[in-house]
Amino acid sequence: MxxxxxxxxxxxxxxxxxxxxxxxxxxxxxxxxxxxxxxxxxxxxxxxxxxxxxxxxxxxxxxxxxxxxxxxxxxxxxxxxxxxxxxxxxxxxxxxxxxxxxxxxxxxxxxxxxxxxxxxxxxxxxxxxxxxxxxxxxxxxxxxxxxxxxxxxxxxxxxxxxxxxxxxxxxxxxxxxxxxxxxxxxxxxxxxxxxxxxxxxxxxxxxxSKRKGSITHSGYSLKRLDAVYAREGRCVFFENLGEKELYQLAKLSLCYTQSETLVKLKESDIADKDKYIDDMRQKLKANTKEIWRADYISTKKKLSLWMEIYLPWLKHALKK
The missing domain is CATH 3.90.550.10 (Spore Coat Polysaccharide Biosynthesis Protein SpsA; Chain A)
Structure with missing residues (x-):
């Protein structure tokens, strides 16, 4: 061919x-x-x-x-x-x-x-x-x-x-x-x-890596929320397919993205960032509750997510 x-x-x-x-x-x-x-x-x-x-x-x-x-x-x-x-x-x-x-x-x-x-x-x-x-x-x-x-x-x-x-x-x-x-x-x-x-x-x-002016290495802006929105869409995709395991994994991945985004929002100089932080915090709270009930997510992964959200310093110290 x-x-x-x-x-x-x-x-x-x-x-x-x-x-x-x-x-x-x-x-x-x-x-x-x-x-x-x-x-x-x-x-x-x-x-x-x-x-x-x-x-x-x-x-x-x-x-x-x-x-x-x-x-x-x-x-x-x-x-x-x-x-x-x-x-x-x-x-x-x-x-x-x-x-x-x-x-x-x-x-x-x-x-x-x-x-x-x-x-x-x-x-x-x-x-x-x-x-x-x-x-x-x-x-x-x-x-x-x-x-x-x-x-x-x-x-x-x-x-x-x-x-x-x-x-x-x-x-x-x-x-x-x-x-x-x-x-x-x-x-x-x-x-x-x-x-x-x-x-x-x-x-x-x-x-x-690290080309000056590239999107990947530019400062944090609200456009970066697209990473969250894309992963929300991924959850919907697998939920609509009825693929329970993939849906739960998508939800877990979304939680990590929301947690990371919260940190970046707090550190940013975005105007009115508090409203975005509050919205993200509420969504993360609801999604985390869902993960605790997820039967395809191991207890180890659930605890890892909890530490990432509430005790990130401890999780990173344990990795060392």
Missing amino acids: NDLISIIVPSYNVEDYIDKCVDSICKQDYTNIEIILVDDGATDDTGKKCDEWASRDERVKVIHQENQGLSGARNTGIRASKGKYISFIDSDDMIATDYVSTLYSCIQENGVRMAQGLSKNFYKEDDIDSFVSEDTRRVISGYDMCKTLMSEYKMGWGIVMTKMFDKSLFDDLEFPLGHIHEDEYLVYKLYWNSGKVALTDKIVYYYR
Whole structure:
């Protein structure tokens, strides 16, 4: 098989990084790709650099649009894509030369609609040369992927950039406009709808850490509440499916997010933050009561949550 694969790159004010990103995509050892650069209303030379890449490599296509945010840029890329499979790369990051071939072969070998590799953070580009990993593969059910996503922290699981998708998975899904933490709104649905996911332990995605001005490393604002809202939506999703275990795990994960958010709200300089704090505190109290009655949540996890909320200093001391 030699299917066309679409690589979607939302691009906004990354003139210092876009060349490295696109270069890493153009150097893929799997060549039947289209590279869709979505200039999301950049105010620097990002758009110009995108056009330069299009003149250099016929596989590169550029879309210029008014700013719609990361979600809007990704949705535009999905609509314009012609590949059977799609992947998303952030414009300040880089990928391994076998990113596409590795994920594509995982899909083909296992007859699945979705594949996932690992990511690793880098501070300097020279760091990448030291990254070592093995291409150990396995297939996990969508149910277990959701379960792991909500109960364990695993690098690269909660983002779309480490993955390749059958485009049909987006027939009824799109990234939420006007929100950050956009991956949080979608990844669990993609796991669930895929039925099965092929995994590899190979590091395929290189995530640039602490870029000045990036959303991930900017100060706390009310937009950050999207992390809470996304996880509230996850609870509703599994509750409506009647998946009791996944619903309870989603609720537990929500409690931790609400607890962490309360701390950040208290430390912030947001105007009228007290009303947000009071609202979050009431929701956390109600959700914690529900967790105490949850039969799929172990006593150990219940006590851990209680300590995280009421005795965080003790919990952190015990970890040491």
